[in-house]
Amino acid sequence: xxxxxxxxxxxxxxxxxxxxxxxxxxxxxxxxxxxxxxxxxxxxxxxxxxxxxxxxxxxxxxxxxxxxxxxxxxxxxxxxxxxxxxxxxxxxxxxxxxxxxxxxxxxxxxxxxxxxxxxxxxxxxxxxxxxxxxxxxxxxxxxxxxxxxxxxxxxxxxxxxxxxxxxxxxxxxxxxxxxxxxxxxxxxxxxxxxxxxxxxxxxxxxxxxxxxxxxxxxxxxxxxxxxxxxxxxxxxxxxxxxxxxxx
Amino acid sequence: xxxxxxxxxxxxxxxxxxxxxxxxxxxxxxxxxxxxxxxxxxxxxxxxxxxxxxxxxxxxxxxxxxxxxxxxxxxxxxxxxxxxxxxxxxxxxxxxxxxxxxxxxxxxxxxxxxxxxxxxxxxxxxxxxxxxxxxxxxxxxxxxxxxxxxxxxxxxxxxxxxxxxxxxxxxxxxxxxxxxxxxxxxxxxxxxxxxxxxxxxxxxxxxxxxxxxxxxxxxxxxxxxxxxxxxxxxxxxxxxxxxxxxx
DNA sequence: CAGTGGTCTAGACCACTGC
DNA sequence: CAGTGGTCTAGACCACTGT
Numbered sequence: 001x002x003x004x005x006x007x008x009x010x011x012x013x014x015x016x017x018x019x020x021x022x023x024x025x026x027x028x029x030x031x032x033x034x035x036x037x038x039x040x041x042x043x044x045x046x047x048x049x050x051x052x053x054x055x056x057x058x059x060x061x062x063x064x065x066x067x068x069x070x071x072x073x074x075x076x077x078x079x080x081x082x083x084x085x086x087x088x089x090x091x092x093x094x095x096x097x098x099x100x101x102x103x104x105x106x107x108x109x110x111x112x113x114x115x116x117x118x119x120x121x122x123x124x125x126x127x128x129x130x131x132x133x134x135x136x137x138x139x140x141x142x143x144x145x146x147x148x149x150x151x152x153x154x155x156x157x158x159x160x161x162x163x164x165x166x167x168x169x170x171x172x173x174x175x176x177x178x179x180x181x182x183x184x185x186x187x188x189x190x191x192x193x194x195x196x197x198x199x200x201x202x203x204x205x206x207x208x209x210x211x212x213x214x215x216x217x218x219x220x221x222x223x224x225x226x227x228x229x230x231x232x233x234x235x236x237x238x239x240x241x242x243x244x245x246x247x
Numbered sequence: 248x249x250x251x252x253x254x255x256x257x258x259x260x261x262x263x264x265x266x267x268x269x270x271x272x273x274x275x276x277x278x279x280x281x282x283x284x285x286x287x288x289x290x291x292x293x294x295x296x297x298x299x300x301x302x303x304x305x306x307x308x309x310x311x312x313x314x315x316x317x318x319x320x321x322x323x324x325x326x327x328x329x330x331x332x333x334x335x336x337x338x339x340x341x342x343x344x345x346x347x348x349x350x351x352x353x354x355x356x357x358x359x360x361x362x363x364x365x366x367x368x369x370x371x372x373x374x375x376x377x378x379x380x381x382x383x384x385x386x387x388x389x390x391x392x393x394x395x396x397x398x399x400x401x402x403x404x405x406x407x408x409x410x411x412x413x414x415x416x417x418x419x420x421x422x423x424x425x426x427x428x429x430x431x432x433x434x435x436x437x438x439x440x441x442x443x444x445x446x447x448x449x450x451x452x453x454x455x456x457x458x459x460x461x462x463x464x465x466x467x468x469x470x471x472x473x474x475x476x477x478x479x480x481x482x483x484x485x486x487x488x489x490x491x492x493x494x
Numbered sequence: 495c496a497g498t499g500g501t502c503t504a505g506a507c508c509a510c511t512g513c
Numbered sequence: 514c515a516g517t518g519g520t521c522t523a524g525a526c527c528a529c530t531g532t
Contacts, residue, residue: 189436
């Protein structure tokens with residue numbers, strides 16, 4: 001339980017003021033993890049606002065994980081405190097262009113094959129699925145900035161079998177040709193093996209940042225890709241503000 | 248410009264159906280980047296719904312970067328296609344506990360000092376700021392899983408000067424004692440130097456994943472921390488679905 | 495200056511869920 | 514079964530911004 005002395009600062013939309021006021025109570029630990037915060041109806045009465053407005057503030061807090069909402073029970077300050085950070089993975093072409101550098105693309109190998117071994121063990125493609133395996137790299141002003149190792153399912157994307165990928169990066173090509181509906185990412189650090197080191201122009205053993213992405217369309221895996229960046233490549237993840245809607 | 252044959256599938260809340268229907272138009276490239284999508288008023292009329300419902304769907308699409316909204320002009324399919332991935336950085340204690348392992352913490356060094364050199368060059372702390380420098384590590388079932396190198400501003404958090412951090416990890420301690428209002432993250436890969444390798448129990452030169460976090464309270468930097476994970480530590484970033492509200 | 499999205503209201507019904 | 518949040522409506526006013 002809690003007191004209801006919420007301070008609205010008068011800046012910006014009402015729902016943001018409410019959001020900020022509640023977020024402040026939480027970050028200042030006046031409302032502590034596990035505490036129930038006032039019901040929507042109580043907040044409406046206390047702040048003399050409509051329920052939709054209060055609801056918008058609370059939903060936003062719930063989206064960001066600051067509170068947990070349960071019907072009939074109420075809303076509670078989240079016990080699992082974690083930090084959210086919105087990671088935006090831009091198309092590499094856009095990223096390079098955004099730095100004012102000249103983008104270029106090089107296909108290294110393109111192989112038709114059947115999924116076997118690691119690809120099936122990881123549960124990515126069913127055994128025997130026809131896939132195209134593409135290895136390529138992306139450069140900024142002639143310097144390698146991204147090595148891409150990609151598998152495309154020919155079952156999900158038959159036309160990929162006819163695409164040489166010699167001039168068009170597979171990422172862009174897929175965006176143009178395949179509607180994906182879902183993506184999952186993982187991130188890790190890897191040491192450059194001799195091949196990778198050569199492609200990225202780093203020393204063997206150098207630390208590199210790898211993003212794995214698996215993309216689905218309608219419950220079928222469309223593509224699986226490893227994007228490997230030189231380690232010094234710093235990816236800015238972005239800011240999060242519990243008080244003001246994140247960005 | 249666009250046709251208006253939106254197909255609502257009848258599953259779930261109306262605003263999600265609308266969101267899904269529009270997202271599908273975009274991912275299927277029937278509405279292409281730069282295209283104007285129907286006005287709220289048009290969607291209301293076509294779908295026989297209230298504006299608030301349509302608005303909720305469109306705002307959600309705008310939040311996720313699929314569309315851009317401009318007053319007086321309308322809403323447009325985003326031209327900058329990028330992939331959003333929600334990165335959740337849990338408290339390491341929670342993460343270890345979540346894996347069913349025994350969490351432990353070890354302070355390595357704790358030093359009071361003044362900000363100089365790299366810390367001021369990077370614009371993190373003003374030159375001469377009193378800071379506490381803490382190096383510590385976190386273990387799961389006795390195995391190191393995270394090395395932490397942290398600076399805490401005594402200007403922003405004077406009581407940190409009296410805290411030994413021998414039993415309490417500084418991250419948890421700060422969460423308990425300081426209301427932060429903003430955080431910024433960057434991520435990169437680093438090679439383990441001999442010291443780091445020893446602390447993490449990896450070989451010298453091994454690739455490690457590093458998250459840099461800078462935390463503010465009221466425009467003042469509270470803490471700057473490097474969190475370094477062994478490279479094999481894969482961080483799952485999460486799923487994003489343009490059709491269904493991400494999670 | 496006209497039209498769009500941004501916000502807000504005062505109702506309403508309902509699903510879920512804790513008691 | 515009672516009470517909470519989830520959703521929806523049919524209005525309204527206003528800020529901003531293209532034209």
